[in-house]
Amino acid sequence: MFNSKEHSHTRLNILTGDWILVSPHRMKRPWQGKVEALPADNRPSYDPTCYLCPGNKRSDGTVNPAYTDAYVFTNDFSALLPDTPEGGENKNGLLVSNSESGICRVICFSPDHSLTLPVMEEEAIVKVIQLWKKEFSDLSQNQHIKYIQIFENKGEIMGCSNPHPHGQIWASSSVPLELTKETTQQKKYFEQHGKSLLAAYLDVELQKKERIVLENEHFVALVPYWAVWPYETMLISKRPVQTVTQFTAEEETALAQILKQLTCKYDNLFNVSFPYSGGMHQAPVNDGAHPEWHWHMHFYPPLLRSATVKKFMVGYEMLANPQRDITPEMAAATLQQLSTVHYSKQ
């Protein structure tokens, strides 16, 4: 008989409409491939060579102020620039391009070079959330901006080039691919059921409890049924809001709490500052009402077996279909039992 704990199967990602391949028995495969080097993790609170530390000079010559809470500035090497001229080409529908403008911002989570979200104080994380809200609402004032992507690359294995705790915001003049897919899927569901897709999904998950990692009054962290990265998680607000700006003060605190707890669990998984790319998905802006949209955050961590063995999304995954080895349920069970107290403080 078919058993999802043992047998290969595909699962539907209801948010994108894509399918993923799960091959549970494949964890038995011995690993003889690449082993990552662990970056040193004994950073000072202030690093004179860090371009994000307070008072230091950035590459464009600007000197950072002596900031004490979360601090934001425009990326010195923005991928998107506000003054991009309009234009593009269309050669018989075969060569098609469009100019794209936007704004890229860098947000330092803390003046303290040695910290990360899991070891920051909850009150300091609340300050980060408040700055995300402010940035989101300021950027959306610009009528050219259609989507605002708030995210963090953590760890050098995730292409993060500076260990100072920070994230990024890329605001673009068109709606990016993943968001277009999520809008389509959520809209379809909302029109059929008059309810947010993720609210319906949360109901099922809260009943089953199999994939829930953390829950508080306002948020749930879970391993989505269709997770593709080994320890991928999703943070969903219980109240279906469209953007981060709608969170109340109470929700801000609850979000700070669950963010800290989730990232503590992550660090405790392999007793290492756990790398990931994480970020919010929210409704497009300057595009009318999006009642179907339900705010959430994704966390995509690359590690599979240990602090030094990662999951490679390569050949088959790039050319054919995303694929995972351990099941989402196994990953959730592991994350569930981990402490929310950081290993460095136990």
Added chain:
Amino acid sequence: MFNSKEHSHTRLNILTGDWILVSPHRMKRPWQGKVEALPADNRPSYDPTCYLCPGNKRSDGTVNPAYTDAYVFTNDFSALLPDTPEGGENKNGLLVSNSESGICRVICFSPDHSLTLPVMEEEAIVKVIQLWKKEFSDLSQNQHIKYIQIFENKGEIMGCSNPHPHGQIWASSSVPLELTKETTQQKKYFEQHGKSLLAAYLDVELQKKERIVLENEHFVALVPYWAVWPYETMLISKRPVQTVTQFTAEEETALAQILKQLTCKYDNLFNVSFPYSGGMHQAPVNDGAHPEWHWHMHFYPPLLRSATVKKFMVGYEMLANPQRDITPEMAAATLQQLSTVHYSKQ
């Protein structure tokens, strides 16, 4: 005025229907992040500890024969297995899964542990192509198989766990995501124009010559207009065939030649055995005629600036939209001028 060499823009991938973001000015960004270690590249022709070398024992106890040309066997740690029971679940369209069966094969390109495609003899590559053809046609005899993915992960940075020259074949009972997208797009074009999408695209590219890297009588290697990896290329057959099995003896030789030349250029780019995931896209099998399908190969190499600095497809790329820095035209210009004689033989 808008200039695609300077200004950010999006480009349409006509094969998938997805858009990619190009930020040309971003190459100016200094890199202070992760630098990869170079794996040693002085392998012996025979390694007694390699489970792919002729005469050696594999993890399941099987002893490899003393093979002299390309050699294929069933993967000891197959992600897809033929005897998977049927099944799945569907909870209100929210938790949806389906059992997936299939067959995974490993194909050694050569008995010589020290070789790679660019340094193999053309005749030996022809043997690989002939084995790909045979495998494709054997696997498609199984009526449960709907798609056959032939690919290679090269280099430990691409998750390849054994440097012995080899590739893989994953045959599945459903059509994977990327192939579903490519089928849809090619079908739409074929129905509208009575011509293969890639044939029309090739016409435009052969006229422009801007993105062509190599050309022989039967094949073209180019940097696609919508390439997302820095030095991504595509190999397209001039004759629109649906699968590798349709190639004539002359086409086999031409394919071996262009494969060797392209991978030589790759190795010559940074004077290193160049990592990539590469593989063929072909029509689904046991699914009626697919006249819209046009055989091609994709090469996705991770390196950006040097042998040790790669492009990270992380935060923004995972959460929002694929993004590249150098333009496809810059990459093509660089690849064009590289020698087709391997650096080790110059």
